[in-house]
Amino acid sequence: MKSFLPAITTGLVLINSFLLGGIASAHAASSPERLHYYGANLQRVVQATGVHLNGSVDPNAPWPQFAQNYCFIAVV
């Protein structure tokens, strides 16, 4: 599976950065850094769920959950 790399704009942001070794600490990025996406192909997840990245949902799509008391997202 390929990675999906959306256009990312970065700036001087205050984030709670995550450092390898499991240490989380407040960190102000000193310079803009290019961010990369890692994980499942986002467009395929959109297809699998019917949920678009702008928050819209296709009618009668696999998602959202059908009732409040269960959410079997595992199989979606």
Next chain:
Amino acid sequence: MNYDDIVRGLPLRYPHQSDQGPASGNPSDEQAGQILWDMDHHMIPPGGPLAVKGSGLSRRPFTLGNIAYDFGGDPRVQAFATNYEAPTGEMKYHEHIYHTSAAAATLDMAKALARYSRPVLVLANHAEHTVLVAGFWATANPLTNPQAQISSLAVFNPWNSALWKQYITTGPYQQVSLNDWLNATDLPAHTTLLNLPYASNGGLDPDPSIGIYQAGPGTKNPSRTHWIGNFVIIEADPHAQSANFAFDENNRLMLQP
């Protein structure tokens, strides 16, 4: 999984909301072919099913695939269903139980996402809900660069915010900052993402009552916990064991809670 079907170029087997289960939420209304029906008929755990208490919407366990008297699907049945409903030969998913911290769990989750390029399922808001994390944005790949810093995560939330108001996220998809993921305590409807570990939530999300992971009062391991107090993420991994088994933060097979 629909995702696996798409990757393989197959038609979706669960293309509609009604494939999940009955709109009523009442398992008495389930029909063959729905995921809830499969959970009740094809995913019974070893030693199960649990003796049913109550009926209809109040049935506990809510699915007969549960190992706990959960008000919904517990982590075991979610992991098991992910494999059961996947195309033949697909890589397995298992529960990964982190007895460490939200930060450490997130780092390991990120490595799994980077390594396998497959979504993960996270028990969020102290296990009141489950969200799907598709991936994350970082300065580098945490698998290969120890200086990599995660910036945000791609979170898909199955909650129908259009009908039931916002819950945890602002909508069905949200790019969530790492800070909010780990630390926020004021997300929509006064919720959290991974700020708090799995909790019993007043008995709605108890630990298992049967099997090797049973834990808590009245079980063979009365002084232990399994999910409660820990961070639970269902991830793809190379383990060949069935999804009845869970793995710990060191990727070791767990044979007890």
